[in-house]
Amino acid sequence: MKISADFDSGNIQVIDAGNPQQVLLAIRPDLNSGHFQWFHFRVQGLQPGQSHGFVLTNAGQSAYNHAWDGYQAVASYDQQNWFRVPTRFEDGQLHFHLQAEQEQAWFAYFEPYPRLRHEHLVATALAQGAELVACGRSLEGRDIPLLRIGAAAPGSRKLWIIAQQHPGEHMAEWFMEGLIERLQDPQDTEVVQLLAQAELYLVPNMNPDGAWRGHLRTNYAGQDLNRAWQSASTECSPEVLFVQQHMRRIGVDLFLDIHGDEEIPHVFAAGCEGNPGYTPRLAALEDEFRTRLIDNGAEFQKRYGYPRDEQGQANLTLACNAVGQAFDCLSLTLEMPFKDHDDNPQPSTGWNGARSAKLARDVIRVMAQMVGKLR
Ligand code: GEM
Ligand code: ZN
Secondary structure (H helix, E strand, O other): OEEOOOOOOOEEEEEEEEOOOOEEEEEOOOOOOOOOOOOOOEEOOOOOOOOOEEEEOOHHOOOOOOOOOOOEEEEEOOOOOOOEEEEEEEEEEEEEEEOOOEEEEEOOOOOOOHHHHHHHHHHHHOOOOOOEEEEEEOOOOEEEEEEOOOOOOOOOOEEEEEEOOOOOOOOHHHHHHHHHHOOOOOOEEEEEEEHHHHEEEEEOOHHHHHEEEHOOOOOOOOOOHHHHHHHHHHOOOOOHHHHHHHHHOOOOOEEEEEEOOOOOOEEEEOOOOOOOOOOOOHHHHHHHHHHHHHOOOOOOOOOOOOOOOOOOOOOOOOOOHHHHHEEEEEEEEEEOOOOOOOOOOOOOOOOOOOOOHHHHHHHHHHHHHHHHOOO
């Protein structure tokens, strides 16, 4: 049996592969940081018809070690169709097994969004009329395209959506793919209505180095980008610095920061209630955004989520809070689950790329409904 992870977003260490019914593995921490949770590896030499067992021996020390309860690993025979496999967390170790149907399979923490697919998404968007406003550079020199969809017109609203600051949260770029594809449908009346009043500034992947390296949380320097929004630097967080300079130049009337959450099995949004500049206007916009998503039938809910920040106690190093405070605008962190959206459980797949893309299409409808009241 051969186990490998030396590929895009790969992450595993082989401890002992001697017993195909109990292959001992460990997750590798992010470079220059102690965080780990994301895993992604390939297995060759499976025996079709046989059950093979895998053990992540260090799962109990992971960044969110309470998040393994109720979690199921994903597997695929073709890297296209991913399904959940029987998984249990026991004595600090994560056990999952596959009744093999083919000689090779891939396993991951969530359906990976491949870098090649990112490049195709960007190239297609540009070919279909998106503008490349600017191209940032990650610490390792990977492109970070800032796209604009919609004509830059005086008085139009500037809507910003960034994704995957946390590189292991691959659902974020699945969301961006769904968003960009819908925004570029010329027959879509809601999109036409939205783009008549707004232009969208999109960063499909904020952290290409971390994504490539199979990181959970940080960039090449070990920096959590979602804690860098008050101290971004060329040396540690050029990815954030790049976006901030263009936000200052262009302005922001709505901001969404797309993430995934390890623990909460629901789709939800965190707001800016703890910001010093939070107002009843912003509170009403946040609530309307959430309520409209639900009323429009999106896979979203507002019962579960992060604890609300106390007034004036927000952590302004987070993108959502920093941008909301700086631009006095509707600003939300949108969270999708690594597990499932338990309001509408899909046991065979759990939450996945397709549902992330569908949520983005629903978000476009809400933006079209609210674009005229953002200021
Ligand atoms: C989270 S955002 C945490 C927001 N918390 C509150 N109370 N608003 C992070 O960066 O830790 C986003 C994520 O990692 O998914
Ligand atoms: Zn995140």
